[in-house]
Amino acid sequence: MSARLNHIAIASDHYAINGRFYEALFGMKPSSKPRPARSVVIGDGYVGMNVIPRREGRYSGLDHFGIEVDDIEDTVARITKFDPTLHAVTRPPIRPFAAYSGHDPDCNIFDISGPKMDKKDVYAENNWTQPRTISHFAIRTRHAERCAEFYVEVFGFKPLSKPQDENFYLTDGRVTLMLIPWKIADFYGQDPARTGLEHIGFKVESIDQLKRDMEFLIGENPHMKGRPLGYGPEGIERFKLFKKCPLGCFHLTDIEGVHIDVAESEMN
Amino acid sequence: MSARINHVAITSDQYAINARFYEALFGMKTGKKNTIPVARAISVSDGYVGMTHIPRRDGRTSGLDHFGIEVDDIEDTIARMHKFDPDLQAVKRPPIRPYAAYSAHDPDTNIFDLSQRNIGFQKDVYAENSENERDATRTISHIALRTRNAERCAHFYAEVFGLPLLNRPSDDNYYLSDGRVTLVVIPWKIEDYYGQDPARTGLEHIGFKVESVDQVKKDLEFLIGENPHMHGRALGYGSEGEARLKMFQKCPLGSYHFTDIEGVLIDVADAAA
Numbered sequence: 001m002s003a004r005l006n007h008i009a010i011a012s013d014h015y016a017i018n019g020r021f022y023e024a025l026f027g028m029k030p031s032s033k034p035r036p037a038r039s040v041v042i043g044d045g046y047v048g049m050n051v052i053p054r055r056e057g058r059y060s061g062l063d064h065f066g067i068e069v070d071d072i073e074d075t076v077a078r079i080t081k082f083d084p085t086l087h088a089v090t091r092p093p094i095r096p097f098a099a100y101s102g103h104d105p106d107c108n109i110f111d112i113s114g115p116k117m118d119k120k121d122v123y124a125e126n127n128w129t130q131p132r133t134i135s136h137f138a139i140r141t142r143h144a145e146r147c148a149e150f151y152v153e154v155f156g157f158k159p160l161s162k163p164q165d166e167n168f169y170l171t172d173g174r175v176t177l178m179l180i181p182w183k184i185a186d187f188y189g190q191d192p193a194r195t196g197l198e199h200i201g202f203k204v205e206s207i208d209q210l211k212r213d214m215e216f217l218i219g220e221n222p223h224m225k226g227r228p229l230g231y232g233p234e235g236i237e238r239f240k241l242f243k244k245c246p247l248g249c250f251h252l253t254d255i256e257g258v259h260i261d262v263a264e265s266e267m268n
Numbered sequence: 269m270s271a272r273i274n275h276v277a278i279t280s281d282q283y284a285i286n287a288r289f290y291e292a293l294f295g296m297k298t299g300k301k302n303t304i305p306v307a308r309a310i311s312v313s314d315g316y317v318g319m320t321h322i323p324r325r326d327g328r329t330s331g332l333d334h335f336g337i338e339v340d341d342i343e344d345t346i347a348r349m350h351k352f353d354p355d356l357q358a359v360k361r362p363p364i365r366p367y368a369a370y371s372a373h374d375p376d377t378n379i380f381d382l383s384q385r386n387i388g389f390q391k392d393v394y395a396e397n398s399e400n401e402r403d404a405t406r407t408i409s410h411i412a413l414r415t416r417n418a419e420r421c422a423h424f425y426a427e428v429f430g431l432p433l434l435n436r437p438s439d440d441n442y443y444l445s446d447g448r449v450t451l452v453v454i455p456w457k458i459e460d461y462y463g464q465d466p467a468r469t470g471l472e473h474i475g476f477k478v479e480s481v482d483q484v485k486k487d488l489e490f491l492i493g494e495n496p497h498m499h500g501r502a503l504g505y506g507s508e509g510e511a512r513l514k515m516f517q518k519c520p521l522g523s524y525h526f527t528d529i530e531g532v533l534i535d536v537a538d539a540a541a
Contacts, residue, residue, distance in 0.1 A: 013281070056501035057512065057533035058467055059329035089458045089466065092508060101466045103458055107376075107416050109466050142377045184359045184373055192359065192371045192379050193328055196468060227326040234362060238325060259327040 001074070003155035005175040006126065007066025007097045007111055008137060008200060009050040011058055012256040015040055017223055019051040021255050024217050024224060025210070026132040026202055031121035043122030046174060047134040048097060062197035062258055065137050065177075066097050066111035067155055075112055076100065078154045088112065097123045104150045106141040108196055131205040135263065136176040136247050140198040144168055144181040151177060163246050176201075176247065190237040199242065199259035207250045207264055214252070226253035269344070271429035273449040274317045274397065275336025275367050275381055276411055276474060277309075279328060280530040283321040285497055287312050289529050290319060292491050292498065293484070294406040294476060299392035304366050311366055313393035316448060317408040318367060332471035332532050335411050335451075336367055336381035337429055345382060346370070348428045358382065366391035374424045376415040378470055406484070409537070410450040410475040410521050414467070418442055418455040425451060437520050452519065463511040473516060473533035481524045481538050488526070500527035500534075 012018045019040030022028045028042040028049060035041075040051040054060045069075045079086050079102055088102035091111065097120075098111030113123070141147050148168035151157050157170035157177060168179040182195045204210050217224040229251055230239035242251060248261020280286050287310040290296045296312035296319065304311065309322045324330045339345045349356045349372060358372035361381065368381030369389055383390060415421050422442030425431050431444035431451065442453040456469045478484050491498040503525060504513040516525055522535020 052465075054531065055465070055509070055512065056503055056527045056531045057331075057473065057516065058465075058531070059331040059470075060324075061327075061329040063465075063468075087458050089462050092463055101458060101461065103466070107456065107469045109458075109468060182377065184357050184371065184379075187371070188359050189362055191322075191325070191328075191333075192373075194333075194379060194468075194470060195377050199327065229326055235325070238327060242327060253326050257324060257326050257328065 001156045002070055003075075003157065003172055004046075004068040005065065005137065005157075005172045005177055006047045006068050007050070007113065007123070008047060008134065009039075009052055009063045009065070009111075010254075010256060010258055011052045011054045011060050011063040013054050013060060014255050015051040015053045018255045019049075021224055021226075022049060022051075025213060026204075027130050028132075029122070029128070029130075031125060033121065035121070041121035041123075043126045044133040045126055045128040045130055048122045048126055049134075050097070060256060062200070064101070064109045064111060065197065066113060068113045068115065069155065070115065072099055072112055072114040075154065076102070082150055082153055095120075097121075104141075104147045106143050106147050106195060108139055108141055108147065131265075132202055132210075134175060134200060135203040136178050136201040138178040138180060138198045138201070138245060139196065140180040140182045140193070141195045142182045144179040148179050151179075165244070165246065178245065178247065180245075186241060188237070190234045190241075199245065199261060201245070201248045202260065202262045203265045204262050205265060207262060210250070210262060223255070226255060227257045229253065269340055269430045271340075271345075271431060271446055272316075272338040273335065273411060273431075273446045273451055274338050275320070275383065275394070276317060276408070276471075277320045277322055277333045277335070277381075278528075278530060278532055279322045279324045279330050279333045281324050281330060282529050283323050284310060286529045287319075287321040289491075289498055289500075290321075293487055294478075295404055296406075297393070299366075299396055302395060303392045309366075311393045313397055314404045314407040316397055318393045318397060319408070320367065330530060332474070334371070334379045334381060335413075335471065336383055338383045338385055339429065340384070342369055342382050342384045345428060346372070352424055352427055367394045374415075374421045376417050376421050376469060378413055378415055378421065405479040405539075406476055408449060408474060409477040410452050410519075412452040412454060412472045412475070412519060413470065414454040414456045414472040415469045416456045418453045422453045425453070439518070439520065450521065452521065454519075460515060461511075464508045464515075473519065473522075473535060475519070475522045476534065476536045477539040478536050479539060481536055484524065484536055497529065500529060501531045503527065 160169040
């Protein structure tokens, strides 16, 4: 069994410009056959990112992630074996990535895709290399240990040696799924954030170059500016919590406000 | 012990216009004194429930964010939470907040604020809401929460807050009332999301009771004529939009459905219904 962490979805009212932000700053590429009325779908050669127009009644921000597996039916059976109360549902056929959506024991939602399904957009084309790529997805969830066991047993992800923290780090060989224990006590001095996907990380060839590129982009187009980080006592608390991730050393947001941390390639 | 479900918070990039939407359509009112600084959130009220519109922060999601419960004795409430489940914790809120002294969560990690009246903590509309100000014709009637372990969460709110469970209609939901506002706890099942993107668990929609649904419809049209930014989101378009609307319409407490500027789902019903 092999599984790849190769899909991430962001819901946004600013989905079109947010997609362009990732193209402009991280060199992610759109599909050769875009569907302009739907989501913006871009990729880094391995991970596909869907920037979805936010629907009514839904939250904006990081929405879900996705896993490609060898055998979908076997995976759904493994989910049920792990916990018979966990279920999956078939996705609308128009989706470029997923055949099913499922959830872990804490109700964190993920898509499941198989190698044989009729993939669309960048998911049919993801096979190039580039210097700036997604390195990790971070989920902050209440029962992090149980969720980590779930992803290991169901998807065969390998736990990495734990750094000196309480997080769980699981890898598909390229992308790391980081599970951070959610504790309300960590939100002293700020509004408690709900559980779920918290941030994404990139590895880049040079952080200094990335900073220069960011400045250049904002000069070219003022709408390319992300959100301010670390302002005011509550902003400082949010920023401190975000900076605890050991996989990133420079922190920013996209246009939507999604937290992004980056590190140089040799650090990962 | 008595508890009041009297706070709801919405985070939004359009928080200022969203607050005006609730003022304009539902007649909600801002505070008169001891209001929070103008650069922060905006709180409006129907005389019982305060609604705080929060500027969306970095890294946070927008939409319905949390709700709040006012109790007689916070320390006793936290002790009851621990008795229900020792793993459930609360955290103190920054003192600038107009409503809450603590934030806490239920067994499914749905976050709520805890407040206590008459100890000098509350500010803005939360200090002004009183039994005498219940003459509003359009008021919040329910707050709906879709969560995986709905039964356990319903028992949590019943046992910790003494919110009585209402007689169940013929559905899977749990209805808990503080005597005025109903907390609807709906089971989250991924199978319910066939034909649409699964929504994450948490607060799903809010409901109002109004003097006349027809008048609300007319007022909505008038407001959009006055100000095109007062238009909510499209509901029921396309096959996935239809699936989302059908699911929303299952709530038996509302008969007319729309959204605010932020996209928060709202259902309304005639007060007499």
